[in-house]
Amino acid sequence: MQKPKGTYDIYGDKALEMLYFRKLAETLMNKYNAKYFETPIFESSSLFHRGVGETTDIVTKETYDFKDRGNRDLTLRPEGTAGIVRSFIENKLYADSLPLKAWYLGPMFRYERPQSGRFRQFFQFGVEVFGVSSPIMDAEVISMIVNLFGLLGLKGVKVNINTLGDSESRDSYRNALLDYFKPHLNDLCDDCKNRYEKNPLRILDCKVDGEKEIMKSAPKMIDYLNEESKNHFDEVLKYLDEMNIEYVINPKIVRGLDYYTHTVFEVEADIEGFGSQNVLGGGGRYNNLVENIGGPATAGVGFAIGLERLFLALDKEGIDIKELVRPDIYIISMGENYKALSLANMLRLNGFNVEMDYNNRNFKNNFKHADKLMVKFIIIVGEEEVKNGILTIKDNDSKEEYKIKYDDLIDFFDKKIGDNDEDYV
Numbered sequence: 001m002q003k004p005k006g007t008y009d010i011y012g013d014k015a016l017e018m019l020y021f022r023k024l025a026e027t028l029m030n031k032y033n034a035k036y037f038e039t040p041i042f043e044s045s046s047l048f049h050r051g052v053g054e055t056t057d058i059v060t061k062e063t064y065d066f067k068d069r070g071n072r073d074l075t076l077r078p079e080g081t082a083g084i085v086r087s088f089i090e091n092k093l094y095a096d097s098l099p100l101k102a103w104y105l106g107p108m109f110r111y112e113r114p115q116s117g118r119f120r121q122f123f124q125f126g127v128e129v130f131g132v133s134s135p136i137m138d139a140e141v142i143s144m145i146v147n148l149f150g151l152l153g154l155k156g157v158k159v160n161i162n163t164l165g166d167s168e169s170r171d172s173y174r175n176a177l178l179d180y181f182k183p184h185l186n187d188l189c190d191d192c193k194n195r196y197e198k199n200p201l202r203i204l205d206c207k208v209d210g211e212k213e214i215m216k217s218a219p220k221m222i223d224y225l226n227e228e229s230k231n232h233f234d235e236v237l238k239y240l241d242e243m244n245i246e247y248v249i250n251p252k253i254v255r256g257l258d259y260y261t262h263t264v265f266e267v268e269a270d271i272e273g274f275g276s277q278n279v280l281g282g283g284g285r286y287n288n289l290v291e292n293i294g295g296p297a298t299a300g301v302g303f304a305i306g307l308e309r310l311f312l313a314l315d316k317e318g319i320d321i322k323e324l325v326r327p328d329i330y331i332i333s334m335g336e337n338y339k340a341l342s343l344a345n346m347l348r349l350n351g352f353n354v355e356m357d358y359n360n361r362n363f364k365n366n367f368k369h370a371d372k373l374m375v376k377f378i379i380i381v382g383e384e385e386v387k388n389g390i391l392t393i394k395d396n397d398s399k400e401e402y403k404i405k406y407d408d409l410i411d412f413f414d415k416k417i418g419d420n421d422e423d424y425v
Contacts, residue, residue, distance in 0.1 A: 063076070081259075084128045
C-alpha cells in the first residue's frame with residue numbers, strides 16, 4: 001500500500017516544521033486578537049461554485065467532487081475562505097460585535113499536476129476579517145502576512161499590490177478589456193477564449209499568454225477607477241507607508257478567484273535559487289462574497305499561504321526549523337534513572353523542553369546523541385550529584401560547565417533559556 005499521488009506523510013523534520021509554524025502563527029494571531037476557526041474538510045459543492053467562482057480553474061478543473069450515499073453533491077475544500085464565510089453566515093456571527101478576525105490552518109485539495117512545492121493535498125494558513133470596509137483593515141491584513149514572513153527569517157519581503165475597484169469600476173474595466181481583446185482572440189489560448197466571455201479580467205492572470213505583447217499593452221485597471229475606488233487604494237498605500245512596509249504597484253495582480261474587489265496583493269521574498277516566482281502568499285478584499293453566499297452585506301478581506309511552498313523557501317534560505325525547535329535540556333544519568341526521570345518531570349512542569357537517556361548509553365554516546373538532537377544544555381546526574389544535591393550543567397553551544405544546586409535549577413534555566421513563548425514573537 002502506498003500513499004495517493006500528490007500527497008505526503010508528515011513526520012520527522014516535516015512534523016517539526018508544521019508544529020513550529022502553527023505555534024508561531026497562533027502566537028502572532030493572538031497579537032492581532034484573531035480567533036481560530038476550523039471548518040469541515042468537505043462541504044456542499046454549490047458553496048465553492050458560488051464562493052470561489054464558476055470561471056476559476058479551481059472549480060472548472062481542480063476540485064475533488066463526489067456524491068455521498070444520500071446522493072448529495074460534495075467537494076473536498078480547495079481553499080479556506082468559502083468555508084469560513086459559510087460558517088460566519090450559518091452561525092450568525094454577523095450579529096456579534098464586528099470586526100471578526102478569523103484564522104485557520106488545515107489541508108486543502110486540488111487535482112493538479114504534482115510538482116516541487118505543489119501537492120494535491122496541501123496545507124494552507126489563512127486569515128479572514130469581516131465587518132470593516134475601511135482601507136485600514138486592508139493594510140492591517142497585509143501587515144499580518146509581512147510580519148509572519150519576517151518572524152520566520154525571510155529577507156527582502158515585499159508586497160505586490162493592485163486594485164480591482166468597486167463594482168462600477170470593475171464593469172468599466174471589463175468593457176474596456178472586451179473591446180481590447182476582441183480583435184486578438186485568435187492569439188489567445190483556449191482557456192483565455194473561454195475567459196473572454198465569462199470573466200475577461202482573468203485573461204490577465206494567464207500563465208500561458210502572460211508574456212505576450214498583447215498582454216503587456218492591455219488596459220490597466222487603475223485608469224478605470226472611480227473616485228471612491230481611487231481614494232480607497234490611495235489610503236491603503238498611505239497606511240503601508242506609515243508601517244514602513246515595502247510595496248510595488250503591480251497592474252498584473254488580479255488573483256485567481258472571482259470574489260475579489262478593491263485591494264488585491266501578493267507577498268514575495270528574495271530567495272536565492274528559488275527562480276523568478278518568489279510569491280509565497282496573497283489575498284485581497286471581497287466586499288460582495290458574504291452576500292453572494294447568502295448572508296447580509298458584509299465587507300471582508302483576507303489572505304492565504306501555501307505551507308509547502310513556504311517550507312521549501314525556508315529550506316532554500318538555509319533556515320533550519322530543527323535549530324529553532326531543538327530541546328532545551330538533555331539529561332544524562334550515570335546510575336539509576338529514578339532521579340533523572342523525576343528531574344525531567346519537574347523541569348517539564350516548569351516549561352522546559354526536556355529529553356533524557358532512556359537506553360543507558362555510555363558517556364561518549366550520550367554526548368553524540370545530545371549533539372544530534374542539538375540540545376542547548378546537558379545535565380549530568382551521577383551518584384555524587386544526587387548525594388550532594390549539586391548538578392553538573394554543560395552549555396552544549398559554548399561547552400562551558402556549571403555546578404548548580406538542585407533548588408537553584410529553575411532560576412538558572414530561566415535566566416539562560418527564558419520563556420520559550422517569547423522566542424516566537
